[in-house]
Amino acid sequence: MANVNAPARRGSGVIRRALLERRETALVDVREEALFAQGHPLFAANIALSRLEIEVRARIPRLGTPITLYDNGAGLAVRAAERLMALGYTDVALLEDDLAGWRAAGGVLFSDVNSPSKAFGEWVEHQRHTPSLAAEQVKALLDRQAEVVVLDVRRFDEYQTMNIPGSISVPGAELVLRVRDLAPSPSTRIIVNCAGRTRSIIGAQSLVNAGIANPVFALRNGTIGWTLAGYALEQGQRRRYGPPDADGCRLAAEDARRVADRAGVKRTNMAELAQWLADESSTTYVFDVRAPEEYSAGHLPGARPVPGGQLVQETDHYACVRGARIVLVDNMGVRADMTASWLAQMNWRVWVLDGLTDDDFSQRGEWSPPLPALPPQRRVDAAILAGWLREADTRVLDFTGSAHYVDGHIPGAGWVLRSDLDRLAAAGALPPAQRYVVTCGTSLLAGYAVAELEQLTGKPVYVLNGGNAAWRAANLPLEQGETRLLSPRIDRYRRPYEGTDVPAPTMQAYLDWEFGLVAQLAEDGTHGFSVI
Known part of the structure; x- marks a missing residue:
């Protein structure tokens, strides 16, 4: 049956x-x-x-x-x-x-990962022939101190990991808003870079679409291309854009609005947005595309913070429902309009929220994800756990990301994927204990493993209050390395453009993959991309 x-x-x-x-x-x-x-x-x-x-x-x-x-x-x-x-x-x-x-x-x-966005970037270059310069050409300009500015459009933390010498951090959606301040002379060459190709292409094409008078180029293949050419990168830099000039803001708003209109971006208001959010028959995402510090200082209640450049780069991560509405929020308008112009070309139904006042940005602080409720659970503080661990009957299971576990974890803790618990229990591979303590970075994820672990082991399970962060804050000892991996380290894909220790063949293979994305799009046929 x-x-x-x-x-x-x-x-x-x-x-x-x-x-x-x-x-x-x-x-x-x-x-x-x-x-x-x-x-x-x-x-x-x-x-x-x-x-x-x-x-x-x-x-x-x-x-x-x-x-x-x-x-x-x-x-x-x-x-x-x-x-x-x-x-x-x-x-x-x-x-x-x-x-x-x-x-x-x-x-x-x-x-x-982020295949729709990366494929779209290649599609844009294929359709618009976005101007670019090879690493050797950019290096020659910098060496002879030509009139040039290099703008890095990745997140600031990525920029700090490694950057083109002398470059300035300007995350993608900020480009049109900030560019006149960073290159006030129209004769200044503007080089836009990321780690690979996508954000360089989208960033450079954003400036072209906005009608910026300067010569604009993407750094071909980003920091990967720079590294493959044998050039050194900087680390730990903090160069960023400053407050925007009033006239620059006005001109940027005009430019961005014109681009958004060309792309078919629609406009909405607070009343209509409220109706959409109350509609149980369709999905509406609301994203605040400003810089993180602006969001923290004051934001629209219910809006999720996603800087515009990252939303274009990682749309599949934030908007998982294809065909949903996307509404973008930005008190200056420029970031929302430029981001929306790209999402519209990626075949999303996208609106910019107009008519906002300072009073609408009434909520302070960080964003908290909506979470299912948990039943009451046994909890334990770090100091008490430290005492328990001197006994033989307590085991710690750590559900944090494997990279964080390797960087430092509670001594004796085993690292495990939550989805792997039943397999490990069936195989007798869970470490035996009279009680278990579960943890992760903050114990958010660990809390959802309690009922399953109790059912599998028949033993009491406690959640570490504050997780590994609380253990570190108490200055308790840490253990490093892959000491007790109970699951394979498959929780995260190592991007070929991350860090400075990626082998050259891996970087080249990644570029070759990106070059082939346009052909894959044509073969698959579901994308609906268009380019203005």
């Missing part, structure tokens, strides 16, 4: 039609990121089973959203469906025949 509570199956053809018709659909890969990066449909969102509860409500906010799950045979999708239905999602299905069915229906698998 069939299980009436078992999730339904949804065919790849249904998903593809929804994409082509711009109807709401969320295709979710519940594997860990390193496995997701090996191959996935273009518009699949990666929400790993191990982190499902703490991510899904922000990324798929409407409970009636059609959600289709797959795992490439990893045995995770059914468990993910059960959890989603328990959380109240009402239209949850498994991808029929999984990724094999997707390929059989004519779908293409894309590797790496």
Whole structure:
């Protein structure tokens, strides 16, 4: 007899039609990121089973959203469906025949992460022939002290990791707003760079689209190209843009509005937004695309902070429901208009929220993700745990990211993926104990593992108050390295453009992959991209 509570199956053809018709659909890969990066449909969102509860409500906010799950045979999708239905999602299905069915229906698998945005960047360059200079050309300009400014459009923390010597941090959506202050002479060459290609292309093309008079170029292949050419990078720099000039703000607003209008961006107001947010039949994302410090100082209640450049670069991470509305917030308008212009070209339905006043930015502080409620749990402070660990009957399980675990963890703690708990228990591979303490960075994720761990072990489970951050704050001892890995380190895909220790063949292979994305887009046929 069939299980009436078992999730339904949804065919790849249904998903593809929804994409082509711009109807709401969320295709979710519940594997860990390193496995997701090996191959996935273009518009699949990666929400790993191990982190499902703490991510899904922000990324798929409407409970009636059609959600289709797959795992490439990893045995995770059914468990993910059960959890989603328990959380109240009402239209949850498994991808029929999984990724094999997707390929059989004519779908293409894309590797790496943020594939829609990276493919779109290549599409833009292919269509608009965005001007660029090779690393050797830029180095020659800098060496002879030509009239040139290099603007790094990555996040500030990425810029601090490594940067082109002399460059200034100007995250992507800030470019049009800040460029006149940073290159006041129209004869100054402007070089836009990121670590690879996408943000360099989008940033340079943003300035071109806005009609900036200066000669504008992307640094071809970014810091990867710079490194492959044998040139050194700086580390730990703090050069940033300053407050914008009033006349520059006015001109930037005119430029950005003109670009947004050309791209078909729509306008909305607070009253209409309230109606959309109350509508249970459709999804509306509200993103504040200003700089993080501006958001913290005051923001629209309910808006999620995502600087505009990162929203274009990582759209699949923030807006997992293809076909949803996106509404952008910015008190100056420029960042929202430029970001919206790109999202519209990426075939999103996008609006800019107009008519805002200072009073609308009434909420202070950081953003908190919407989370499912947890039942009351046993909790323990770091000082008490330190005493317990001198006894033989307490074991700590750490659910933080594996890189953070390796960097420093509670002595004796085992690192584990939450999605791996049942396998480990069945194999007798969980370390025995009379009681367990679970932790992660703040113990947010760890709290969702308590009931499962108690059921699997039959032992009491405690949550470390404040997590590993509280342990560190108490100046308690730490252990480094891969000392007790209970699960494989597949929780994160190491980007080939991260850090300064990536092998040259890996960097070149990444560039080669990006060069091939335009052909993959044509083969897949679901993107709907357009370029103004």
